[in-house]
Amino acid sequence: MTRILKPLLPLLLGTTVLTACATTGPGYDNPSALADLSGEGLLATQAALLTTEAPDAAWWSLYESPAIEQLVGDALASNPSLAIARANLEQARAGLGEARSALLPQTGVSASGGYVRQPSQTGGSPVESDAYSAGLDVSYELDFFGRVRGSVNAAQESVLEAEAARDA
Numbered sequence: 001m002t003r004i005l006k007p008l009l010p011l012l013l014g015t016t017v018l019t020a021c022a023t024t025g026p027g028y029d030n031p032s033a034l035a036d037l038s039g040e041g042l043l044a045t046q047a048a049l050l051t052t053e054a055p056d057a058a059w060w061s062l063y064e065s066p067a068i069e070q071l072v073g074d075a076l077a078s079n080p081s082l083a084i085a086r087a088n089l090e091q092a093r094a095g096l097g098e099a100r101s102a103l104l105p106q107t108g109v110s111a112s113g114g115y116v117r118q119p120s121q122t123g124g125s126p127v128e129s130d131a132y133s134a135g136l137d138v139s140y141e142l143d144f145f146g147r148v149r150g151s152v153n154a155a156q157e158s159v160l161e162a163e164a165a166r167d168a
Contacts, residue, residue, distance in 0.1 A: 082166070092159045092162040093157060099152045105140040107137065109137075110135040111133070112133050113128070116129050
């Protein structure tokens, strides 16, 4: 008899465990009756309250109070932390412009002119001459390894960070 039960023991044990998990207690309520209180049903009923838009930057204007408008205006105008945040944002934007310029060809122009008066080797009148030169240099860096693109991405992240610090 043990020969027959030994191979069936894992099957009987597995069936017992699964049956025990399916059994519910005496106070069990069906969750389908509560389904409309969570998930999409709840979000659909509160759709007017939820929005993905950013709040208005001048939220205090909702109160339509000249006193609040004046106080907030004075606070924003004389806030040194805000002035520092604005300066940091301008610095980050300038760095972004510099990083983006590395993606473009670099050019350079040069020009020179001169007047030369040399004594004559034969003892006659001096030799006078004008000399002019002009030059144009153009170079472009091929971004094979992504160094330039990486610096542009880092500068963009710096601008986003400075904007978040200013808005905080």
